[in-house]
Amino acid sequence: MTEPWIATKELCRYYQRGPQEIRAVDSVNLNIARGEFVGIVGSSGSGKSTLLNLLAGLDTPTSGSIAVGATVLSALSRRGLAGYRARQVGMIFQTFNLLPHHTALRNVEVALYFNDTPRNERHKRASEILTNLGMGDRLEHRPNALSGGEQQRVAIARALVKRPEVIFADEPTGNLDYENARQIAALLTDLNKEGLTVVMVSHDLELARSICSRIIKMHYGRVVEDSGAQR
Amino acid sequence: MTSYDLITAAADNLWRMKLRSILTMAGVLIAIAAFVSMLSFGAGNQQYVNDQFEKFGLLTTMQVFPEEDKNGSDSVKAKVLNDSALALLAQIPGVRLAYPLEAFEIEAKLGDSAATLNAQAISSEVARTAAMSQYLAGTRFENDSAHQAVVTRDFVKRMGIAEADSAVGRELVVTARLVRIDSAWAAIISDKDGAIRKRLRAIDRDSIFEPGYMMGLLRRETSEALRRFYSGLMNNRELVTETLTISGVIPGRHESPMRIEQVILPLATARRLNDGDISMSPASLMSSFSSGSLPDMFAPKEGKSYPKVTLDFDPHTPFKSVRDSVKALGFKTYSFAEQFEEIQKMFIYFDMALGMIGLIALVTASLGIANTMIMSILERRREIGVLKALGADDSDIRRIFLYEAAAIGTLGATFGIIVGWGIARVASFVAQSFMRREGVEAIELFATPWWLIGIALGFGIVVSLLAGYYPARRAARLDPVESLRNE
Ligand SMILES: Nc1ncnc2c1ncn2[C@@H]1O[C@H](COP(=O)(O)OP(=O)(O)OP(=O)(O)O)[C@@H](O)[C@H]1O
Ligand SMILES: [Mg+2]
Numbered sequence: 001m002t003e004p005w006i007a008t009k010e011l012c013r014y015y016q017r018g019p020q021e022i023r024a025v026d027s028v029n030l031n032i033a034r035g036e037f038v039g040i041v042g043s044s045g046s047g048k049s050t051l052l053n054l055l056a057g058l059d060t061p062t063s064g065s066i067a068v069g070a071t072v073l074s075a076l077s078r079r080g081l082a083g084y085r086a087r088q089v090g091m092i093f094q095t096f097n098l099l100p101h102h103t104a105l106r107n108v109e110v111a112l113y114f115n116d117t118p119r120n121e122r123h124k125r126a127s128e129i130l131t132n133l134g135m136g137d138r139l140e141h142r143p144n145a146l147s148g149g150e151q152q153r154v155a156i157a158r159a160l161v162k163r164p165e166v167i168f169a170d171e172p173t174g175n176l177d178y179e180n181a182r183q184i185a186a187l188l189t190d191l192n193k194e195g196l197t198v199v200m201v202s203h204d205l206e207l208a209r210s211i212c213s214r215i216i217k218m219h220y221g222r223v224v225e226d227s228g229a230q231r
Numbered sequence: 232m233t234s235y236d237l238i239t240a241a242a243d244n245l246w247r248m249k250l251r252s253i254l255t256m257a258g259v260l261i262a263i264a265a266f267v268s269m270l271s272f273g274a275g276n277q278q279y280v281n282d283q284f285e286k287f288g289l290l291t292t293m294q295v296f297p298e299e300d301k302n303g304s305d306s307v308k309a310k311v312l313n314d315s316a317l318a319l320l321a322q323i324p325g326v327r328l329a330y331p332l333e334a335f336e337i338e339a340k341l342g343d344s345a346a347t348l349n350a351q352a353i354s355s356e357v358a359r360t361a362a363m364s365q366y367l368a369g370t371r372f373e374n375d376s377a378h379q380a381v382v383t384r385d386f387v388k389r390m391g392i393a394e395a396d397s398a399v400g401r402e403l404v405v406t407a408r409l410v411r412i413d414s415a416w417a418a419i420i421s422d423k424d425g426a427i428r429k430r431l432r433a434i435d436r437d438s439i440f441e442p443g444y445m446m447g448l449l450r451r452e453t454s455e456a457l458r459r460f461y462s463g464l465m466n467n468r469e470l471v472t473e474t475l476t477i478s479g480v481i482p483g484r485h486e487s488p489m490r491i492e493q494v495i496l497p498l499a500t501a502r503r504l505n506d507g508d509i510s511m512s513p514a515s516l517m518s519s520f521s522s523g524s525l526p527d528m529f530a531p532k533e534g535k536s537y538p539k540v541t542l543d544f545d546p547h548t549p550f551k552s553v554r555d556s557v558k559a560l561g562f563k564t565y566s567f568a569e570q571f572e573e574i575q576k577m578f579i580y581f582d583m584a585l586g587m588i589g590l591i592a593l594v595t596a597s598l599g600i601a602n603t604m605i606m607s608i609l610e611r612r613r614e615i616g617v618l619k620a621l622g623a624d625d626s627d628i629r630r631i632f633l634y635e636a637a638a639i640g641t642l643g644a645t646f647g648i649i650v651g652w653g654i655a656r657v658a659s660f661v662a663q664s665f666m667r668r669e670g671v672e673a674i675e676l677f678a679t680p681w682w683l684i685g686i687a688l689g690f691g692i693v694v695s696l697l698a699g700y701y702p703a704r705r706a707a708r709l710d711p712v713e714s715l716r717n718e
Contacts, residue, residue, distance in 0.1 A: 058620055058712055082619070082622055082625070089622075101243070102243075110621060111622070114621060114622035114623050115622060119233075
């Protein structure tokens with residue numbers, strides 16, 4: 001864990017709820033190197049998702065900064081931030097978030113709409129990656145015809161198809177049974193072994209410990225424990 | 232996203248919500264159909280009027296009149312339409328032909344019917360102008376000295392012939408009285424039974440220097456001279472008769488906006504009939520006497536003046552430039568082109584009034600589009616969030632929704648144009664069969680020109696885009712974190 005790649009400085013994201021200020025993410029200083037598999041754990045409402053969304057460029061900080069390589073996210077325009085999401089980031093959600101009216105193939109293709117991939121290549125790459133993930137015979141199926149595990153595979157295919165530099169996964173196993181959770185976890189481990197940086201939020205400390213190279217624990221918006229920082 | 236992606240995405244989304252899309256489109260369809268059928272009526276009427284104008288060559292014809300001297304008595308200063316004026320008018324750039332109205336009285340016999348009426352002489356050049364080329368039957372006369380005549384439908388009817396066709400080829404006997412001015416002069420001094428001596432003797436030499444007496448004497452003698460002049464004119468005319476063949480029938484005064492006499496003769500043929508010194512009917516001659524414009528009437532033939540000159544000009548020459556040139560020469564003009572401009576303006580208002588109805592319907596339809604789009608944004612919050620998480624920027628999302636709005640507008644307008652055109656066709660059919668049943672000429676009152684189709688399509692798309700703009704902007708600005716939050 002040498003050179004920091006993703007670096008946050010005094011990163012804050014506050015919400016105003018009436019007179020009350022909610023510090024969802026509070027002064028987080030974090031360095032993540034390329035190739036790490038970071039697990040973010042913490043109790044519900046501790047700010048894990050908020051932190052992940054900030055890193056993924058889906059949310060913007062109240063104060064502080066995020067740099068990804070040479071890019072300072074907070075300096076980007078809305079459009080620039082969208083470009084960052086389109087080219088460098090793959091996202092995976094607890095509830096899969098597939099488009100329910102489209103086939104598995106189309107759901108994966110959609111990820112290539114926003115990074116100027118030519119149409120014929122979109123199709124090729126999408127079916128390739130789905131086949132690699134064992135979904136080759138389900139290309140034309142809609143999400144409601146797929147099991148939770150299969151849906152999450154499609155979602156992972158969608159995150160991978162754009163060849164991102166980092167995967168942000170928000171409780172990717174949260175809606176899956178034990179067996180499916182293990183398979184998805186194994187899949188993410190394989191991807192990490194191939195060199196992909198993965199940042200995963202999880203409730204399941206045990207699962208996180210078994211697959212992540214580094215565990216970050218959050219409490220009330222702050223990082224209270226970081227196994228990587230000690231190394 | 233490429234336009235192709237956006238179009239397929241729009242098609243997908245509209246297809247997914249078939250019923251709602253169809254209902255929204257139906258709003259646009261009805262509005263555009265109303266717009267198209269209404270304006271087809273406007274355009275059809277306009278087309279009809281334009282065709283009439285063009286058919287009669289009204290846009291390339293201008294009437295020139297002498298300028299009346301409004302300052303009163305001194306008529307010498309007024310510009311006269313004589314042959315030198317005619318030559319000047321013919322030289323105006325763009326003017327192809329300048330010809331005077333030369334009408335004279337004739338007696339015409341066709342079969343058993345006879346009538347006294349005015350004939351008009353035109354040259355074969357003039358006969359070829361658009362204004363003179365509206366033949367209901369037959370054709371123009373062959374040349375300037377042909378023993379042929381063209382008559383109007385009024386004349387044919389007056390002569391008891393119902394169909395224009397059956398008048399062509401019939402024999403027309405035309406009789407004119409040639410007036411010799413010298414015979415009129417002679418009558419003044421003609422001294423039958425020593426009248427002059429008697430009159431001279433009646434003058435009281437002693438009172439001749441009393442102003443009152445002198446005035447009375449002069450007045451008496453002048454009116455005596457006029458009486459004699461006129462009776463000389465009337466009684467010494469020679470009759471000339473020509474037997475002609477009717478070569479063609481044209482619309483008459485009531486059917487044509489041109490002022491055309493009932494019998495039209497070739498120029499040289501007319502000269503044979505109208506070779507007198509005064510080309511006026513006795514009645515108008517009398518009125519000239521009393522109005523004091525007599526000297527004009529006695530001017531030599533070369534210097535004679537015309538009441539009206541018609542100009543036939545090149546269609547590429549703007550009528551305004553011809554008009555200005557004519558006015559610069561000091562004449563009054565009357566041009567249908569000028570009326571035409573007014574009529575065109577009127578049609579714009581007419582079309583606007585008709586178009587308003589369609590546009591109001593279109594505004595209503597646009598509210599439907601906006602409503603549909605806002606509904607679908609609420610339903611598709613999560614989808615928008617997902618697309619943004621995948622890297623869609625604001626403009627991608629905005630375009631997705633604008634393309635949907637445009638698709639609704641395009642499809643609605645396309646079908647609306649088809650339906651509107653259909654309505655116009657049906658209305659036209661009904662109107663024409665009604666006209667036929669009433670025994671009038673069935674005219675086409677509906678036209679759906681390309682510009683109307685273009686405008687309708689444009690309006691449909693633009694109004695849909697305007698209606699979709701606010702919802703699309705709202706969709707574009709949705710916060711992805713917010714829209715992806717679970718419950
Ligand atoms: N839009 C918002 N407005 C107000 N408060 C918010 C908003 N979004 C998040 N929060 C608050 O910020 C805090 C952090 O939320 P976050 O979703 O990041 O927690 P989390 O660690 O992901 O929880 P969970 O494990 O339940 O997913 C919570 O207290 C939450 O209520
Ligand atoms: Mg969370």
